[in-house]
Amino acid sequence: MFPLMGNLVLDRVSKSYGPRQALDELGFEVKEGEIFGFVGSNGAGKTTAMRIVLGVLAADSGEIRWDGAPLGDAVRRTIGYMPEERGLYPKMKVRDQLVYLARLRGLSAPAARAATDAWLARLGVAERAEDEVQKLSLGNQQRVQLAAALVHDPRLLVLDEPFSGLDPVAVDVMSDVLREKAAEGVPVVFSSHQLDLVERLCHRVGIVRAGRMVALGTVAELRADGTARLVVEIEGAAPGWAAAVPGFTREEDGSYTPGPGADEQALLRAALDAGRVTEFSWRRPGLTELFRETVAGDAPKGAAA
Numbered sequence: 001m002f003p004l005m006g007n008l009v010l011d012r013v014s015k016s017y018g019p020r021q022a023l024d025e026l027g028f029e030v031k032e033g034e035i036f037g038f039v040g041s042n043g044a045g046k047t048t049a050m051r052i053v054l055g056v057l058a059a060d061s062g063e064i065r066w067d068g069a070p071l072g073d074a075v076r077r078t079i080g081y082m083p084e085e086r087g088l089y090p091k092m093k094v095r096d097q098l099v100y101l102a103r104l105r106g107l108s109a110p111a112a113r114a115a116t117d118a119w120l121a122r123l124g125v126a127e128r129a130e131d132e133v134q135k136l137s138l139g140n141q142q143r144v145q146l147a148a149a150l151v152h153d154p155r156l157l158v159l160d161e162p163f164s165g166l167d168p169v170a171v172d173v174m175s176d177v178l179r180e181k182a183a184e185g186v187p188v189v190f191s192s193h194q195l196d197l198v199e200r201l202c203h204r205v206g207i208v209r210a211g212r213m214v215a216l217g218t219v220a221e222l223r224a225d226g227t228a229r230l231v232v233e234i235e236g237a238a239p240g241w242a243a244a245v246p247g248f249t250r251e252e253d254g255s256y257t258p259g260p261g262a263d264e265q266a267l268l269r270a271a272l273d274a275g276r277v278t279e280f281s282w283r284r285p286g287l288t289e290l291f292r293e294t295v296a297g298d299a300p301k302g303a304a305a
């Protein structure tokens with residue numbers, strides 16, 4: 001039903017900037033039609049990895065593959081890229097710039113104009129088409145930047161923090177577009193610090209720490225690996241009602257983490273003795289908690305980020 005797109009593989013990619021190792025055998029795969037969320041602390045290596053995929057930077061070792069073969073220039077030219085530092089020409093008009101970029105990627109003049117106008121309309125910036133990019137607000141510049149990544153109908157989307165600085169409406173538009181492209185079969189990889197969005201949008205997530213992939217999987221898989229906590233709500237309970245039940249640690253949010261030998265039935269009995277129990281349930285950690293657990297105390301090798 002969809003044109004064959006392919007999948008992207010980063011295979012043990014390493015990269016150092018002088019003494020600073022930014023990537024240490026980093027590996028992950030983004031399948032056809034998959035939205036992959038790339039998360040990690042500041043300086044963990046996300047931008048470096050994306051630049052290597054784009055060919056802007058060379059890896060010291062390792063390989064980038066597309067559909068099983070080394071990623072070459074022909075496929076690279078079809079990538080839709082949104083760089084972290086953005087990179088539109090500030091003094092050029094929005095429409096002229098997008099048409100120019102689409103022409104560079106091989107579209108005919110009429111096709112470039114049609115694609116430009118369609119994406120400007122879809123992203124809600126059609127009325128700014130004749131303005132210089134520098135006259136747009138940052139959020140609108142970002143919409144144009146997304147249009148620039150999409151205007152040539154990319155086979156792969158690589159987006160560095162596409163959601164940063166967007167208002168909630170623009171976040172929804174961006175999310176819809178990424179879902180739509182993935183549904184067409186395009187592999188989508190994006191980095192973000194907005195973990196609620198990553199959790200909502202991504203089929204799979206990779207958490208990178210100091211240049212290494214430390215957790216990889218669907219959000220459900222990652223959550224299943226985290227320690228579940230017991231949420232207990234009791235009306236009228238005195239503080240410390242659970243102190244006599246061995247094996248549980250009370251967390252800041254009031255939930256209870258079981259340790260070795262913890263007996264949930266003992267905790268439930270203590271809860272029932274303490275008052276009227278309105279909630280007693282297991283809760284898996286969300287992506288934000290998993291991220292904190294996974295990257296706590298993070299620092300890139302060689303020096304501070």
Ligand SMILES: Nc1ncnc2c1ncn2[C@@H]1O[C@H](COP(=O)(O)OP(=O)(O)OP(=O)(O)O)[C@@H](O)[C@H]1O
Pocket residue numbers: 017020021022040041042043044045046047048049084300304305
């Ligand atoms: N041009 C460069 N020269 C020297 N060191 C660099 C260069 N670019 C990045 N680094 C270092 O490489 C490491 C990885 O940086 P990178 O920008 O890839 O991280 P990131 O995960 O994208 O971070 P952020 O979330 O802050 O954007 C950091 O320690 C950074 O300081």
